[in-house]
Amino acid sequence: MKAKSQELFEKAKKYIPGGVNSPVRAGKAVGIDPPFIARAQGCALWDADGNTYIDYVSSWGPMILGHAHPDVINALTEAIQRGTSYGAPTELEVEMAELIVSMVPSIDHVRMVNSGTEATMSAIRLARGVTGRNKIIKFDGCYHGHGDSLLVEAGSGVATFGIPGSPGVPGDLARQTISLPFNDLPAVEEAFQRFGDDIAALIIEPVPGNMGVVVPDINFLQGLRELTTSYQSLLIFDEVITGFRLSGGGAQEFYDIAPDLTCLGKIIGGGLPVGAFGGKREFMERLAPEGDVYQAGTLSGNPLAMTAGLATLHLLHKSDVYSTLEQRSQMLFSGLESLAEKAGIPVVVNRVGSMGSLFFSDAPVSDFAGAKKSDRDLFKKYYSRMLEQGVYLAPSPFEATFLSLAHTEEMIGKTLDFAGKAFRSLL
Ligand code: KE4
Numbered sequence: 001m002k003a004k005s006q007e008l009f010e011k012a013k014k015y016i017p018g019g020v021n022s023p024v025r026a027g028k029a030v031g032i033d034p035p036f037i038a039r040a041q042g043c044a045l046w047d048a049d050g051n052t053y054i055d056y057v058s059s060w061g062p063m064i065l066g067h068a069h070p071d072v073i074n075a076l077t078e079a080i081q082r083g084t085s086y087g088a089p090t091e092l093e094v095e096m097a098e099l100i101v102s103m104v105p106s107i108d109h110v111r112m113v114n115s116g117t118e119a120t121m122s123a124i125r126l127a128r129g130v131t132g133r134n135k136i137i138k139f140d141g142c143y144h145g146h147g148d149s150l151l152v153e154a155g156s157g158v159a160t161f162g163i164p165g166s167p168g169v170p171g172d173l174a175r176q177t178i179s180l181p182f183n184d185l186p187a188v189e190e191a192f193q194r195f196g197d198d199i200a201a202l203i204i205e206p207v208p209g210n211m212g213v214v215v216p217d218i219n220f221l222q223g224l225r226e227l228t229t230s231y232q233s234l235l236i237f238d239e240v241i242t243g244f245r246l247s248g249g250g251a252q253e254f255y256d257i258a259p260d261l262t263c264l265g266k267i268i269g270g271g272l273p274v275g276a277f278g279g280k281r282e283f284m285e286r287l288a289p290e291g292d293v294y295q296a297g298t299l300s301g302n303p304l305a306m307t308a309g310l311a312t313l314h315l316l317h318k319s320d321v322y323s324t325l326e327q328r329s330q331m332l333f334s335g336l337e338s339l340a341e342k343a344g345i346p347v348v349v350n351r352v353g354s355m356g357s358l359f360f361s362d363a364p365v366s367d368f369a370g371a372k373k374s375d376r377d378l379f380k381k382y383y384s385r386m387l388e389q390g391v392y393l394a395p396s397p398f399e400a401t402f403l404s405l406a407h408t409e410e411m412i413g414k415t416l417d418f419a420g421k422a423f424r425s426l427l
Contacts, residue, residue: 001051004048005033005047005048006033008036032395035387040063041067041068043067043404043411053392054390054391054392056391056415057394059271061355062269063271072270072312075310079303079307084304085304087298089301099310099314100278103244103317104249104278106252106259107278108279108280111295112297113274113275113277113300114302119264119275119277122295123236125295127201130286130293133200134176134198134200135177135178135195135199135200136176137177137188137233138179138203139179139208140154140367140369141371142205144203145240149173151164151165151166152174155179158180159178159187161175161176181369182216182366182367183216188224188227189227196231196233199231201234204221205238205240207242209241209242211368211398212365213352213357214350235261236262237257237262239252240266241355241400243267243268244312246355248322259279261278263277267312272305274302322353326353329356331412332356332407333358336349339419343420345427346360348363354402355403357400357401359374360374360375360382360397381426382422382423385418390418
């Protein structure tokens with residue numbers, strides 16, 4: 001029963017484009033109007049009609065502790081008494097910067113912003129300012145927010161100029177971005193051979209979550225580090241999803257590769273709007289007001305966002321957090337794999353730590369082309385069966401499933417029961 005959500009969606013569409021403030025929430029990829037969420041606690045959501053769900057979207061990654069964690073709520077309740085925004089430097093920002101520097105291996109200087117988009121957009125500008133070069137390399141299926149230079153699709157052939165990924169992105173700008181197949185090191189080598197002296201940076205999700213989850217080949221990531229070093233381009237890790245999710249130091253600690261710049265978001269805000277970008281001091285000092293590369297933000301370092309982020313990161317500093325997440329994620333994803341197999345349905349499960357995806361495919365999925373070959377109709381049916389049973393998945397096959405510390409073994413067991421029923425109903 002979703003009468004209230006349906007009513008709200010119709011009303012929302014009167015005032016908001018598509019009825020949503022971010023496109024994926026509209027559920028177009030699965031053809032299901034979205035439940036409007038009224039509240040959340042732990043790994044549970046409740047919609048406007050009172051239906052409850054086990055949540056595997058986790059607000060697209062930030063809620064790694066689970067929703068409304070008491071430490072976060074208590075910290076915010078106390079902080080809000082001191083006001084909501086000052087537009088002036090605060091001790092909280094210093095504490096956040098110090099903590100990020102202590103946790104992320106390659107960052108020794110960091111700036112706070114208000115979204116992942118701002119983080120990647122600013123890192124690209126900084127890389128262009130530092131190197132005096134124009135071109136950017138990205139990868140098909142990787143999403144870095146909606147900045148113009150990154151809303152670019154692959155050109156006609158490998159290592160050709162990009163084409164606008166959306167109306168409104170100027171062709172001249174899109175042609176400065178080259179989009180290549182993920183995990184394809186020879187394609188990157190070719191691009192550097194052809195354009196290396198004008199490549200300012202290569203930006204990558206070290207473990208992509210936006211084509212569904214794809215596992216990087218370790219030689220690929222290491223190859224990118226070697227190529228960017230030898231051509232004096234900057235290696236930018238977009239860790240908006242992987243930062244503080246794969247480990248306290250993100251993917252760069254997990255894979256032991258040091259990028260030149262790192263973009264962060266999601267988890268560092270504890271659910272409030274936050275992004276950040278950081279890296280070597282020699283680069284970051286080129287930013288205004290020290291340097292000449294401009295970047296700014298009215299609410300950057302907002303005291304409430306810092307409070308929620310600090311409360312979250314302090315809890316993640318505890319030693320057993322990532323081993324618990326690993327064990328629970330292993331239980332869920334290996335369970336899904338064996339249930340699908342038992343039902344005779346070919347699936348591919350890609351997982352790194354507490355982010356993973358299930359593709360309805362009988363071939364490995366190691367890049368966007370592979371992800372697009374998966375059976376999207378079967379995904380729609382699976383999504384619908386799971387939602388009907390109270391399991392809230394991302395409404396697209398090209399997103400990640402996220403676990404939190406609030407996903408208990410009992411909840412995962414329930415999820416697997418529902419998944420077993422869903423797989424059997426697909427035949
Ligand atoms: P935001 O501007 O949405 O805060 O962050 C952009 C971004 C940057 N980098 C990565 C790796 C990201 O995943 C994102 C945003 N992720 C999407 C979903 N995968 C957010 C959901 C949405 O667009 O509503």
